[in-house]
Structures are given as structure tokens and as C-alpha cells.
Amino acid sequence: MSRADTPRRGSRPGRAGIRDVAAAAGVSITTVSDALNGKGRLPDATRRHVREVADRLGYRPSAAARTLRTGKSGLIGLTVTTYGDEPFTFTEFAYFAEMARAATSAALARGYALVILPATSRHDVWSNVALDGTVVIDPSDEDHVVGELVRQGLPVVSDGRPAGSLPVAAWVDNDHEAAVLGILDHLADAGARRIGLLTGTTTDTYTHLSTTAYLHWCERVGQDPVYEAYPAHDPCAGAVAADRLLARPDRPDAVYGLFDPNGTDLLAAARRYGLRVPEDLLLVCCSESTVYASTEPPITTLSLKPRRIGTAVVQLLIDAIEGVKSDQPVQQVIPTELIVRTSSERRSPRTTISPPRSPEEG
Amino acid sequence: MSRADTPRRGSRPGRAGIRDVAAAAGVSITTVSDALNGKGRLPDATRRHVREVADRLGYRPSAAARTLRTGKSGLIGLTVTTYGDEPFTFTEFAYFAEMARAATSAALARGYALVILPATSRHDVWSNVALDGTVVIDPSDEDHVVGELVRQGLPVVSDGRPAGSLPVAAWVDNDHEAAVLGILDHLADAGARRIGLLTGTTTDTYTHLSTTAYLHWCERVGQDPVYEAYPAHDPCAGAVAADRLLARPDRPDAVYGLFDPNGTDLLAAARRYGLRVPEDLLLVCCSESTVYASTEPPITTLSLKPRRIGTAVVQLLIDAIEGVKSDQPVQQVIPTELIVRTSSERRSPRTTISPPRSPEEG
DNA sequence: CTCGTTGACAGGTACGTTTCTGCAAGGTCA
DNA sequence: TGACCTTGCAGAAACGTACCTGTCAACGAG
Incomplete structure (x- = not known):
């Protein structure tokens, strides 16, 4: 019935289809497809010509049709x-x-x-x-x-x-176990005697592996575990848990926090209890944030290398x-990366912190 | 040639198509489509039956085909x-x-x-x-x-x-102009005499509007503008610019930073110059981060309400x-939201900061 | 008894590509 | 001079769905 010479202007008026390009270029649909996709065997002249016409018409292949045909959506x-x-x-x-x-x-x-x-x-x-x-x-x-x-x-x-x-x-x-063990060793090297952990109550793999690695380490070196767990997805619970950890009678002299905000929360808690970092308390937390480079003091962080x-x-x-x-x-x-900053450098507390100077000196 | 009774098993063996559902349910393709999409006029019995068969076969309509047909991809x-x-x-x-x-x-x-x-x-x-x-x-x-x-x-x-x-x-x-003006007024109310701005060198609308609003405000109240601009996408440049701003001979006694990291950078710079916040320097920055709730001191932030x-x-x-x-x-x-914290509360500097206590007190 | 109406379905086409299969024209070789 | 390959292109079949256009029965109204 309907001959192919009807230009099928029934579809979207704005968008040119492969048919329109073929008609305008005076070639078949196959040739257009091959020319644009670099398939087939066409002389360069034809290829160029087709590409040119397609550009002129503003032809954009339909992603849906291509996906349907090829089975790949990109x-x-x-x-x-x-x-x-x-x-x-x-x-x-x-x-x-x-x-x-x-x-x-x-x-x-x-x-x-x-x-x-x-x-x-x-x-x-x-x-x-x-x-x-x-x-x-x-x-x-x-x-x-x-x-x-x-x-x-x-x-x-x-x-x-x-x-x-x-x-x-x-x-x-x-390798979350290795990362935790590395941090604990780092803190022990810095002079920590009792290392605490701020962890989560959730059952995800990261929390689980990290916590058990901590417990194993404690067992190996003969330290009693000192940790507080809180629902990590609750922004407020972290500050409370940090406070709890430092309020314990067996207060740790070093803490590793598994989650990003733990650093500032622990620092705030330490201030509340009058603990100096790193003199009285060594601090490390797992974070990708750069704010820990400019806190007072800067805090040692573990990066999981999310980019990689x-x-x-x-x-x-x-x-x-x-x-x-x-x-x-x-x-x-x-591999993870431990970015060592002042908060875990027990033996050299005053190398990077300048003492306050008087305002008129600026 | 090819009769319709060939079950077309040439396609992906795992995925059932609408054809397979129609065949299994003993109805036509149209009926399946109508039954599953709630179109047409079918008795509920047929609808249920088709749905059941589709479930049994694990039928999932092809997104590509649907997109091609309907013109909507979702x-x-x-x-x-x-x-x-x-x-x-x-x-x-x-x-x-x-x-x-x-x-x-x-x-x-x-x-x-x-x-x-x-x-x-x-x-x-x-x-x-x-x-x-x-x-x-x-x-x-x-x-x-x-x-x-x-x-x-x-x-x-x-x-x-x-x-x-x-x-x-x-x-x-x-309304970025209104937000900036509001902050400047807030700082002035808190006692600021010379308000500085940490801004960007980029030409985007946010930076532009905020900066001109600042300049207008300065003109209105008769203050000389005091600002430093830096390429905001460079993480290191911010700290340098913050330092520069506080090193100026006409050092401001209040600063608003347009970008998220400005708060910690300005705080660090203030420490370097021995400036107490908020006693010697009032601080506000634009940020969505919650770290500013637990810095020392907590920093007033402007939220642009990205969720809304x-x-x-x-x-x-x-x-x-x-x-x-x-x-x-x-x-x-x-509307933006100004979250007022200690860093811009000039007249009550010691309400939320507890003085350090001795360690044995915890 | 005829005629419109409505319900319940089936056939077939179109969506816009890609690509398989052809099919001439021209060249190569025995 | 056929047999055979290469080149340059066209036809047409899918891909899987949605929906338009029937068809066929039943049914009440006139």
C-alpha cells in the first residue's frame, strides 16, 4: 500500500531519521549506517558525503532504537x-x-x-x-x-x-583487616597503651571486618578491648558515642574511629574532658575529607582510596x-593509605603547631 | 514463509518476551500488553491470568523496546x-x-x-x-x-x-544577594567593624552575584572592601588565600567565606596569627557540612538548602x-538558612566553650 | 427481525536502527 | 572466455513493544 516514497513526516518534525539522511544523500539506509559507524566497505568519498549530509540535517541516531537492535545501552x-x-x-x-x-x-x-x-x-x-x-x-x-x-x-x-x-x-x-592492624600498630608505636575503637552497630562487611580485626589485635597483644558502637547512619549518635568512649573509667589513651565524622566528634569530646591531642589522647579516623588537615590539631586519617x-x-x-x-x-x-598527622605523633607534639602569637605581629 | 508457530527461540534463551507470555497464556500479544499495562477492556479474570503467567515466566518488558515505542525512557x-x-x-x-x-x-x-x-x-x-x-x-x-x-x-x-x-x-x-546581605548584617550586628570576603576567581553566577552583593553592601555602609579571590577548584589555594586575607594591613575583624572549606582554612589561619574566634575575628562560611558544628569554636554556616x-x-x-x-x-x-554558631556570636564567647579541665577529672 | 452497541479479543503496523544477504559491475586468472 | 573474486551498494529482516483497527459474538432497543 504505502509506497516508500512517502517521506514519513508523521514522526517528530524536528528530528531527522536515518531515512531522511539516506534520501538527502541519495544513498540507501544501509550505506548511511555503514558510513557513520565505520562498518562495511565504502569509498572514503561516499563516507564523507554521508557524514556531511548527516551533519547538515543535524542527524542524531535514536539511542532507543540502537539499544533495541544491538542489545547494548551504554x-x-x-x-x-x-x-x-x-x-x-x-x-x-x-x-x-x-x-x-x-x-x-x-x-x-x-x-x-x-x-x-x-x-x-x-x-x-x-x-x-x-x-x-x-x-x-x-x-x-x-x-x-x-x-x-x-x-x-x-x-x-x-x-x-x-x-x-x-x-x-x-x-x-x-584489606580492611590489614588496615586496622596497621593503624593499631602505628598507635602502639606512637606510645599508646590502651587503644579504643569507635565502631558501628550495623552488620555491613566493613564494620564487621574492622571490628573483628581490632578484637584479634587486642587478644594478640593482651589488651582489653575498649570500644563503643553506635548506629553509624545517625549523625547525632556519633558525638554521643565519642563522648561515652572518653567517659569510661578505662579511658583509652588512643582511639581509632571507623567513620568519617568520628574525628571531629572525638576531638570535641576530648576538649570537653580536657584531654590534649596528641599528648593525652592519640587520634586516628577513617575519612576521605581534607578538613582533618586543618583541624587543631590536624588528625591522622586512613584513606580507603575511593578514587582507585x-x-x-x-x-x-x-x-x-x-x-x-x-x-x-x-x-x-x-591498598589503603595512612595519612599521618599531628594527632598521632606522640613524641613530637610541637613541630607543626605554632604557639599563638599576638595579633599585632601579623 | 516462516509461520508464526515457530517459537522464535533464536533470541536470548534466558529472557522471555511478550510473545512467550502470550503463547503460554493462550492469548494474543495485545491482550498481554493491555493486561500488564492496565489498558484496554479486559475482564479481571484474564488480567489476573496473564499477570500470573508473566510472573511465572519471569517476564520483564524490554526497556529499550518500550522506550522506542513510547518515546519515553524514564x-x-x-x-x-x-x-x-x-x-x-x-x-x-x-x-x-x-x-x-x-x-x-x-x-x-x-x-x-x-x-x-x-x-x-x-x-x-x-x-x-x-x-x-x-x-x-x-x-x-x-x-x-x-x-x-x-x-x-x-x-x-x-x-x-x-x-x-x-x-x-x-x-x-x-537569592544569593539577599543571603550575603543577611550575613553581612548579621556580622555587623555582632559587632564587626570591617568585614572581609573570601571569594573565587571563577565567573560562575554564584561567585559573581555574591561578590557584587558584598561590594554593594560595602558601598552602602561606607566600608572599604577587603577581599581575596582564589581559584575555588584548587584545594590548596583556599588556605593560601585565607592566610593572605588575614595578613593584610587592613585586616578584617570578620570574614565571610563563599566556599565550603573556607571555614577550616580561615580558622587555621586565625590560629597562625594568634587571633581568637570569635573575640578577635568573626567567622561565617557557606557550607553544607556538619563538621562546623564541632570545630573549636563551632562555625556559623550558611546552608543553600541543596535538598530542597x-x-x-x-x-x-x-x-x-x-x-x-x-x-x-x-x-x-x-530561601537559605543561616545556622548561627559561636564563631559569629561576639558578645557571648564563653557560653558553649567549656574551659579545659584536668585529665583526672574525667 | 434488524441494527447499533458493547465487550473481548486478534492482526498487523510502526518505532529507528543494525546487519545479514544479496546482486550487479568490473577485474583477474587459467 | 568463462569461472571466480572483489568492490560498492541496496533490500529486507529482525529487535520487542504499544496501540490502532478490525472481527466476532452477545444483547437490548426499535
């Missing part, structure tokens, strides 16, 4: 844990932001874009987006969003060892998507 | 400014993270997902994802990514007044996408 999900309504918790802010930033860049460099998908997303939302694969941060075995993605055959790469038997294609993680993790996770995922046989292992352990 | 872009290689700059970390978080939640609640798209994305990446619309943060008139999206007819809503004549569908912003902005931006965008005639205006001004 989208990868970034599944984040949720506490309450909001994606990613307060304590993970800096970590998550850095990690997502690096992941975005890495994905972009390989032609992919990132879709933010909270783990508690409504089913109809994340099943309605065509993903080529997913990065999942700190997967729990209860996460049936991830479970179903895996069941659908989508590649999944996790940040953090997968709990339970989640069959992820690859994972990237820090984000990059590695995305690389592994895209390798899995594209079927690249990478020479990288599918389990990568990213 | 994806909205989140376009962020870039400095160097990485999306969103260091100084905007907390703001951006909060804003993105709220935007993600709001989008999710209405059935949309967010795609992170740095403004400097390779052309082929962001033109390869089917977007229903875009949120753009702090749009510059030079941003030809946004320009082209608009030209394609995609709804664009911006966080921040659009520079130049970018024809966005709507925008959300703070993120939510509002997404609501406006989705309204535009769905053609909803919202009763909300298409330009929304979100």
Missing part, C-alpha cells in the same frame, strides 16, 4: 545502599562522592554513562532502564535487587566483598560487559 | 560542571552530594532514574542515551551540551539562574516532561 547502574528514604548514608558521603566521581569519569572514558539506582528502588523503575551491567556498593546478601539483576544475566561488580554467595563477576575491596576503587570497579565491569579477557584479576585489593 | 540527566577531568569540583562536594541525593529520591518517587552526565562528556556518550529531560547545575552560556539538548526539544531545568539566554523550561535558585533545590528541580523537570500544568511557578527561589 548504561551501567550504580547501586547504592539506602538508609531510610535517602540513598547513601551521611557517614559515607565523602567516600561515596569520591567513588562515584571516579566511576563516572572512568565510565565516560570508555563510552558509558552511570545511572544512580538506590537499592530500595521501586521495582518498576530499575527494571525499566536498560542496563548493560551494574556496580553495587557494599552488597548485602539480602539485596534481592542485585540478586535479580544477576539472575537476568547482567554482569555485576561489587565494591566490597560480596556477602553470602552473591555470584558477582568481580569485586574490588580494601571507583575506577577499578568500572573497568572490571566494562571488561565483563564487553567480554574482554582482562589480565587484571577479578578480585582486586586496593 | 531517564533524566544530571549535568554537572567539570573542572579538569573530574565532574563536580572539590568545593561543591557536600552541596552536590546532597543535591544529587535529593534529586535521586525525588526522581525515583515519580518513576524516573538519574543519569550522571558531566558537561564535558564526549559527544557520543550523552547523545547515545535516551533522555526525557535534563537537570543542569549552574549552566554557563558557553555550555553547548545544554544548548544542543534544548535545540533537540528536550526539557531542561537548571539549578541556578541560566546565564545568558539559555531557554530553560524552569529554574530554581537561592534538588527536589524542586526534579519536580519541575518531570512536570515539564509530562506536560503537567503545575501550579508551581517555573522560577523558584529557595
Whole structure:
């Protein structure tokens, strides 16, 4: 019935389709597709001509049609844990932001874009987006969003060892035990006699591994464990827990805090109890924030290197998507970095802190 | 040729299509589509039956096919400014993270997902994802990514007044002039005689509006402007600029810092010059971070309410996408919030700071 | 008894690509 | 001079869905 010579102006008037380009260039649809995608065997003249016409018409291939045809969308999900309504918790802010930033860049460099998908997303939302694969941060075995993605055959790469038997294609993680042991040794070297821990009540892998590493270390060196746990996603609970820890009769003379805000909270608590840092109390916390470089005193922090993790996770995922046989292992352990500052330098308390000078001196 | 009774097992073996559901349920494709989407006029028995069969087969509609057919992808872009290689700059970390978080939640609640798209994305990446619309943060008139999206007819809503004549569908912003004037008045009320400003060298709207508001205020009250500008995306430059500001012969007795890290940097600089806060120097900075609640002393901050902005931006965008005639205006001004803490309370310096007590007292 | 109406479904087309399969024209070689 | 390959391109079949256009029965009204 309808001959092909009707220019099909029924669709969106603004957007030119591949058909329009073909007609305008006087070639077939196949030739246009081949010319623009570098496929087929065409003389350069034809290729140039087609490209030129396409540019002139402002032709943009339909992503949906391409995805439908090729089965590849160029989208990868970034599944984040949720506490309450909001994606990613307060304590993970800096970590998550850095990690997502690096992941975005890495994905972009390989032609992919990132879709933010909270783990508690409504089913109809994340099943309605065509993903080529997913990065999942700190997967729990209860996460049936991830479970179903895996069941659908989508590649999944996790940040953090997968709990339970989640069959992820690859994972990237820090060696949290080694990191904690390293910090405890560092504090002991600095003269700490009784090291306390500020930890979380949640059951995630990071908290669990770090806490047990602490307990093992205590057992090994024969120290009684001194720790306080609090719900890490509650911004106020941290300050209270820090206070509790320093109020104990067996008050530690050094503390490691597992979460980002612990540093300022512990510092504030120390001030309340009249404890000088680092003279009376050594302090280290796990954080990606740079504020700890300019606190009084600057606080030693452990960086989990979220940038490297984000990059590695995305690389592994895209390798899995594209079927690249990478020479990288599918389990990568990213080393942590201890940034030593004044708060854990017991023996040289006055090298970086200048004593106050009088105002007229400035 | 090929009769319809061949079950088309040539496609992905794992995924059931709408055809398979229709065959298994003994109905037509149309009936399946209508039953699952709530369209058409079907008896509830049929609807239930189809739904049941679909569940049993684990049927998931293809997002790509649906997008191609309906023209709606359920994806909205989140376009962020870039400095160097990485999306969103260091100084905007907390703001951006909060804003993105709220935007993600709001989008999710209405059935949309967010795609992170740095403004400097390779052309082929962001033109390869089917977007229903875009949120753009702090749009510059030079941003030809946004320009082209608009030209394609995609709804664009911006966080921040659009520079130049970018024809966005709507925008959300703070009243930055009013915020700055409010802070300056607040500092003056607290006893400040000469208020300094720590600002940026970039040409974005926020920096520009805030700086001119400061200059106007100075002119009005007859104070000589005292300010230092630095490239805000450089993490180190801020500390240097803070130092410079306090080293000036016309040293201010109060400072407002436009960027998040300015608080700690100014505090550190004040310590170096032996200036007590708030006795010798009043301090306010613009930040979303909670660390300023537990610095010594706690620092007064201005919050731009990124959560409210993120939510509002997404609501406006989705309204535009769905053609909803919202009763909300298409330009929304979100009020800022000044969180007053010790650093700007000149007349009551010792209400919240406990003097150090001796260690044995704990 | 006829005729519009309504309910319950099926057929088929279109969405815009990519790509497999052809098919001439021209060159090469025995 | 055929047989055979290469080049340059066109036709048409998918991809999986949504929806428009029927069709066929039952049914009440005139």
C-alpha cells in the first residue's frame, strides 16, 4: 500500500531519521549506517558525503532504537545502599562522592554513562532502564535487587566483598583487616597503651571486618578491648558515642574511629574532658575529607582510596560487559593509605603547631 | 514463509518476551500488553491470568523496546560542571552530594532514574542515551551540551539562574544577594567593624552575584572592601588565600567565606596569627557540612538548602516532561538558612566553650 | 427481525536502527 | 572466455513493544 516514497513526516518534525539522511544523500539506509559507524566497505568519498549530509540535517541516531537492535545501552547502574528514604548514608558521603566521581569519569572514558539506582528502588523503575551491567556498593546478601539483576544475566561488580554467595563477576575491596592492624600498630608505636575503637552497630562487611580485626589485635597483644558502637547512619549518635568512649573509667589513651565524622566528634569530646591531642589522647579516623588537615590539631586519617576503587570497579565491569579477557584479576585489593598527622605523633607534639602569637605581629 | 508457530527461540534463551507470555497464556500479544499495562477492556479474570503467567515466566518488558515505542525512557540527566577531568569540583562536594541525593529520591518517587552526565562528556556518550529531560547545575552560556539538548526539544531545568539566554523550561535558585546581605548584617550586628570576603576567581553566577552583593553592601555602609579571590577548584589555594586575607594591613575583624572549606582554612589561619574566634575575628562560611558544628569554636554556616533545590528541580523537570500544568511557578527561589554558631556570636564567647579541665577529672 | 452497541479479543503496523544477504559491475586468472 | 573474486551498494529482516483497527459474538432497543 504505502509506497516508500512517502517521506514519513508523521514522526517528530524536528528530528531527522536515518531515512531522511539516506534520501538527502541519495544513498540507501544501509550505506548511511555503514558510513557513520565505520562498518562495511565504502569509498572514503561516499563516507564523507554521508557524514556531511548527516551533519547538515543535524542527524542524531535514536539511542532507543540502537539499544533495541544491538542489545547494548551504554548504561551501567550504580547501586547504592539506602538508609531510610535517602540513598547513601551521611557517614559515607565523602567516600561515596569520591567513588562515584571516579566511576563516572572512568565510565565516560570508555563510552558509558552511570545511572544512580538506590537499592530500595521501586521495582518498576530499575527494571525499566536498560542496563548493560551494574556496580553495587557494599552488597548485602539480602539485596534481592542485585540478586535479580544477576539472575537476568547482567554482569555485576561489587565494591566490597560480596556477602553470602552473591555470584558477582568481580569485586574490588580494601584489606580492611590489614588496615586496622596497621593503624593499631602505628598507635602502639606512637606510645599508646590502651587503644579504643569507635565502631558501628550495623552488620555491613566493613564494620564487621574492622571490628573483628581490632578484637584479634587486642587478644594478640593482651589488651582489653575498649570500644563503643553506635548506629553509624545517625549523625547525632556519633558525638554521643565519642563522648561515652572518653567517659569510661578505662579511658583509652588512643582511639581509632571507623567513620568519617568520628574525628571531629572525638576531638570535641576530648576538649570537653580536657584531654590534649596528641599528648593525652592519640587520634586516628577513617575519612576521605581534607578538613582533618586543618583541624587543631590536624588528625591522622586512613584513606580507603575511593578514587582507585571507583575506577577499578568500572573497568572490571566494562571488561565483563564487553567480554574482554582482562589480565587484571577479578578480585582486586586496593591498598589503603595512612595519612599521618599531628594527632598521632606522640613524641613530637610541637613541630607543626605554632604557639599563638599576638595579633599585632601579623 | 516462516509461520508464526515457530517459537522464535533464536533470541536470548534466558529472557522471555511478550510473545512467550502470550503463547503460554493462550492469548494474543495485545491482550498481554493491555493486561500488564492496565489498558484496554479486559475482564479481571484474564488480567489476573496473564499477570500470573508473566510472573511465572519471569517476564520483564524490554526497556529499550518500550522506550522506542513510547518515546519515553524514564531517564533524566544530571549535568554537572567539570573542572579538569573530574565532574563536580572539590568545593561543591557536600552541596552536590546532597543535591544529587535529593534529586535521586525525588526522581525515583515519580518513576524516573538519574543519569550522571558531566558537561564535558564526549559527544557520543550523552547523545547515545535516551533522555526525557535534563537537570543542569549552574549552566554557563558557553555550555553547548545544554544548548544542543534544548535545540533537540528536550526539557531542561537548571539549578541556578541560566546565564545568558539559555531557554530553560524552569529554574530554581537561592537569592544569593539577599543571603550575603543577611550575613553581612548579621556580622555587623555582632559587632564587626570591617568585614572581609573570601571569594573565587571563577565567573560562575554564584561567585559573581555574591561578590557584587558584598561590594554593594560595602558601598552602602561606607566600608572599604577587603577581599581575596582564589581559584575555588584548587584545594590548596583556599588556605593560601585565607592566610593572605588575614595578613593584610587592613585586616578584617570578620570574614565571610563563599566556599565550603573556607571555614577550616580561615580558622587555621586565625590560629597562625594568634587571633581568637570569635573575640578577635568573626567567622561565617557557606557550607553544607556538619563538621562546623564541632570545630573549636563551632562555625556559623550558611546552608543553600541543596535538598530542597534538588527536589524542586526534579519536580519541575518531570512536570515539564509530562506536560503537567503545575501550579508551581517555573522560577523558584529557595530561601537559605543561616545556622548561627559561636564563631559569629561576639558578645557571648564563653557560653558553649567549656574551659579545659584536668585529665583526672574525667 | 434488524441494527447499533458493547465487550473481548486478534492482526498487523510502526518505532529507528543494525546487519545479514544479496546482486550487479568490473577485474583477474587459467 | 568463462569461472571466480572483489568492490560498492541496496533490500529486507529482525529487535520487542504499544496501540490502532478490525472481527466476532452477545444483547437490548426499535
